[in-house]
Amino acid sequence: MSRLECFAGQRPGQPLLSTADGVVIEQTLREAGIRFERWPTRALPVAATPEQVLETYREEVAHWLEGEGYQTVDVVAMTPDHPKRVELRQSFLREHTHSEDEIRFFAAGQGLFALRIGDRVLEVLCTRGDLIAVPAGTPHWFDMGPSPDFVALRFFNDSRGWIAHYTGSDIADHFSRLEPS
DSSP states (O other), rough: OOEEEESSSSOSSSEEEEEEHHHHHHHHHHHHOOEEEEOOOOOOOOOOOOOHHHTTTTTHHIIIIIIIIEEEEEEEEEEOOOOOOHHHHHHHHOOOOSSEEEEEEEEEEEEEEEEEETTEEEEEEEEEEEEEOOOTTOEEEEEESSSEEEEEEEEESTTTTTOOOOOOOOOGGGSOOOOOO
């Protein structure tokens, strides 16, 4: 289930808001300039290929490519036995920005986005069916957990794909991690 927690300042403490209410999550993120929406979920074949995932969500992909103006889409699938899971997790956990929007749709699994918006940190647990659109230049980090297990569509305007610009801040070290439940 999706979850949002909002914190004041740059260190965690008691959240100002903690909710699993989809309407509240969407409204709170919209007020912070973050797009969040739920797509209908569809069954994917076991060990679905990128082509099968794209075909399963063909209509939604077409909307984002044609209607929203994104140039490319790809599929990233992470599994608990992925050979680069530790290295990739560490790179995502460092606060960074992008020169373009970061758009992710979770077709399966989950991931924890943390966004630094002014003097607040918003932690968004995205689960199957969630789409999050982080605007270009927004400081954030992402945790896929120590045993990642997700399939996500990623939309880009830059054909080079995911390019991080690290901020050098250690803020991410002070906030939640996605740990197995």
